[in-house]
Amino acid sequence: MGDENxxxxxxxxxxxxxxxxxxxxxxxxxxxxxxxxxxxxRSTYIGVDMQDGSGVDVVLNFT
Structure with missing residues (x-):
């Protein structure tokens, strides 16, 4: 996700x-x-985050 800028x-x-x-x-x-x-x-797009939810393809523990 990102801000407007x-x-x-x-x-x-x-x-x-x-x-x-x-x-x-x-x-x-x-x-x-x-x-x-x-x-x-156009291409492969993978979203990762520490919690499952909308926009998350893979849940990872970044610690």
């Missing part, structure tokens, strides 16, 4: 990004930008 940056340069993509801290808490939607049709 990150989303604007990614949308501006999205054609320059080449996957696969790994998003650390990907859990959607409802008020964050869903970056997965920008890249999902």
């Amino acid at each position: 990150k989303l604007m940056y990614i949308k501006r340069f999205e054609k320059e990004f080449v996957g696969p993509y790994l998003e650390v801290g990907s859990k959607d808490y409802g008020a964050t930008q869903v970056l997965r939607s920008i890249f999902s049709d």
Whole structure:
């Protein structure tokens, strides 16, 4: 997930990004930008977080 500034940056340069993509801290808490939607049709996108939830593909213990 990301804030509005990150989303604007990614949308501006999205054609320059080449996957696969790994998003650390990907859990959607409802008020964050869903970056997965920008890249999902072009490459593999994996979201990892310490808790299961929307936007999380793999739960990992980062400690």
